[in-house]
Amino acid sequence: MITRRNALMGAAMTALTFTTAARAEAPTKVMTPAAGGDLNLPREKVKLVTPPFVHPHEQATTKGPMIKEFTLVIEEKKVVIDEQGTTFQAMTFNGSMPAPMMVVHQGDYVELTLINPETNTMPHNIDFHAATGALGGGALTHVNPGEQVVLRFKADRTGTFVYHCAPEGMIPWHVVSGMSGTIMVLPREGLKTADGKALKYDKIYYVGEYDLYVPRDENGKYKDYDTPGEAYADTLEVMRGLVPTHVVFNGKVGALTGKNAMTAKVGETIMLVHSQANRDTRPHLIGGHGDYVWETGKFDNPPEKNLETWFIRGGSAGAALYTFKQPGIYAYVNHNLIEAAELGATAHFKVEGKWNDDLMKQVKPPQPIPPQVQGALRKGMIPG
Numbered sequence: 018m019i020t021r022r023n024a025l026m027g028a029a030m031t032a033l034t035f036t037t038a039a040r041a042e043a044p045t046k047v048m049t050p051a052a053g054g055d056l057n058l059p060r061e062k063v064k065l066v067t068p069p070f071v072h073p074h075e076q077a078t079t080k081g082p083m084i085k086e087f088t089l090v091i092e093e094k095k096v097v098i099d100e101q102g103t104t105f106q107a108m109t110f111n112g113s114m115p116a117p118m119m120v121v122h123q124g125d126y127v128e129l130t131l132i133n134p135e136t137n138t139m140p141h142n143i144d145f146h147a148a149t150g151a152l153g154g155g156a157l158t159h160v161n162p163g164e165q166v167v168l169r170f171k172a173d174r175t176g177t178f179v180y181h182c183a184p185e186g187m188i189p190w191h192v193v194s195g196m197s198g199t200i201m202v203l204p205r206e207g208l209k210t211a212d213g214k215a216l217k218y219d220k221i222y223y224v225g226e227y228d229l230y231v232p233r234d235e236n237g238k239y240k241d242y243d244t245p246g247e248a249y250a251d252t253l254e255v256m257r258g259l260v261p262t263h264v265v266f267n268g269k270v271g272a273l274t275g276k277n278a279m280t281a282k283v284g285e286t287i288m289l290v291h292s293q294a295n296r297d298t299r300p301h302l303i304g305g306h307g308d309y310v311w312e313t314g315k316f317d318n319p320p321e322k323n324l325e326t327w328f329i330r331g332g333s334a335g336a337a338l339y340t341f342k343q344p345g346i347y348a349y350v351n352h353n354l355i356e357a358a359e360l361g362a363t364a365h366f367k368v369e370g371k372w373n374d375d376l377m378k379q380v381k382p383p384q385p386i387p388p389q390v391q392g393a394l395r396k397g398m399i400p401g
């Protein structure tokens with residue numbers, strides 16, 4: 018049923034849609050697949066969880082292909098994105114930035130119910146980079162407020178893939194407003210090194226990085242808006258400058274630091290999936306490494322080893338495995354350090370365990386420079 022309010026909002030947003038000059042993806046004629054129930058495969062409902070956590074899953078499976086059922090509810094909502102209380106008109110799947118990570122195995126079918134409740138003001142859809150055809154599903158999933166749709170696609174290739182909202186005429190705005198997540202398609206036999214050795218993780222975390230563009234008033238103060246529609250024109254102007262006001266992990270400055278730090282134990286292997294749906298980034302674990310890194314996230318390619326920093330192309334998700342060897346607080350950053358330290362792109366790992374002196378030891382603590390060394394320095398000599 019279309020309410021009067023929806024009809025009005027729909028008209029308003031359609032007008033908005035066509036005022037936007039740039040269209041990232043051209044529309045295409047699509048074939049509507051047959052209604053569900055035509056596949057005689059076992060089904061499993063998967064309950065999604067809020068990132069950085071990931072729903073329980075098998076890494077390798079002996080089961081045959083299945084239909085994995087997921088539900089995403091679109092939620093437009095005002096959120097706070099920094100310690101100064103700056104507000105942001107977010108658009109989300111399931112209320113979180115990033116949206117929940119989905120995990121399936123190659124050959125499985127992903128069956129998504131996408132719900133756009135009446136409380137929202139805009140049409141939305143979903144484009145899965147893991148899917149084939151119809152703009153990644155974008156052309157088959159347009160839902161106005163008060164509508165829902167069911168899309169099914171076959172996960173025919175392995176890897177970590179971004180999914181995002183992509184409504185015609187408003188794609189970049191919806192993406193930089195929060196509407197992106199990741200699906201991980203695992204090989205049925207699990208992850209492997211280049212020479213075929215099995216790789217396993219003890220824990221998995223999902224970090225979604227966002228570049229945010231918050232308009233300022235004439236005094237340089239961040240503006241507050243009541244609805245995404247009201248923020249649209251000003252936000253688009255900031256977006257076109259290509260200089261983000263915030264670069265954040267998981268929706269806001271400090272979402273994964275301090276008491277929100279990700280945790281691990283010495284000896285545990287962590288799988289770290291990192292997505293950026295719009296802009297390039299370069300994750301780095303300070304004091305650690307990427308033991309095995311699928312920079313592009315695609316598991317058919319052999320993982321690179323022992324990386325210091327890895328590159329995530331805008332519009333993709335990468336995956337890294339690391340076994341922690343020392344306890345302590347580790348910063349996990351975008352190694353554009355200005356974005357990490359000034360704009361927010363920093364997370365923490367709190368790692369418990371026993372320190373290994375062989376790997377690192379403070380041989381002598383800081384102390385005054387001895388007189389003979391001072392003397393040498395005064396003569397311009399390098400002591401020792």
Ligand SMILES: [Cu+2]
Nearest residue numbers: 141142182191
């Ligand atoms: Cu959207």
